[in-house]
Amino acid sequence: MAGNSRRQGAMRKPGSKKGAQVGTGGHGRKALAGKGPTPKAEDRTYHPAHKRKVAAEKRKETQAGKGAAKGVVRGTRRPTGGAEVVAGRNAVLEALRTDMPVTAVHLAARIDHDDRTREILELASVKGATLHESTRTELDHLTEGSVHQGVAAQVPPYDYADVDDLLDAAAQAGVAPLFVALDGVTDPRNLGAVLRSAGAFGAHGVIVPERRSASVTASAWKVSAGAAARVPVAKVKNLSRTLAELKKSGVFVVGLDAGGDSEVRDLGFATDPLTLVVGSEGKGLSRLVRETCDAVASIPISSDVESLNAGVAAGITLYEVAQARR
16 A cells, blocks of 8 residues: 555564674584484383383283293293203103203293193103293294204203212222223214213213313213213313323223224223223224223124224123123
């Protein structure tokens, strides 16, 4: 409209205009400092992820409480502390049927039960083993990807004896000591077979070196058919030195190897304190161990067969020794 130049809101109010400033005077320092790293979504109380986290924790606590009431511990992702793991329904059932010291049994959640799993639950309860309900992922992690069929068991690390313990056990029994030493036997199944023969024919213990030798693992337990619980195993740092010390204690040392001085059935030391040394199937006795032996005996076999494995050789020789001692 002509003559009307006053537009409402077009004029600045008095005193509202900002004057010139010299420097920031520290006003921008706070903005430059920043607020630090952005927290995770689950740590922000207003974020939906935080609410899901809280709900999951409450649900886990509730399930753990219910599981404790039934004797089942839920959530199993925890370190095994060096324990051996047996995987598979048949393997776990066989472990529980023998004297294997199973401390915990892990079963998959919502597992399809059969006669084996029912017996596993019953035996685990009788033996006092802890029952864990686990997810398939947790079982895969525990068994390192083995085929577990929804079932796994934990066996604690084996408690090795000393050679002096073996000597004391023979002295308490009032009989001549009988030991089996393994030189370069690396298959735990062979160790298990030797333990089984040692238990069957009255040996007082088995001696294995720390290096390049089989240890008492779950496989050895399984093959031994419970003998690993009855026959002690001593682990030594140096086998040849240990054999030399046994000789000083009055124990004869006889090695088993092809081309020996005599056959095992004609073994002259059978009724004396005796240590039988079994070498590996391929290389036989090592040089130092062979030099330490008082004698080397062999088992006559067909020329079509190169050698016997350690478990079979030990079993045959222990039988001959047991016959001579009777």
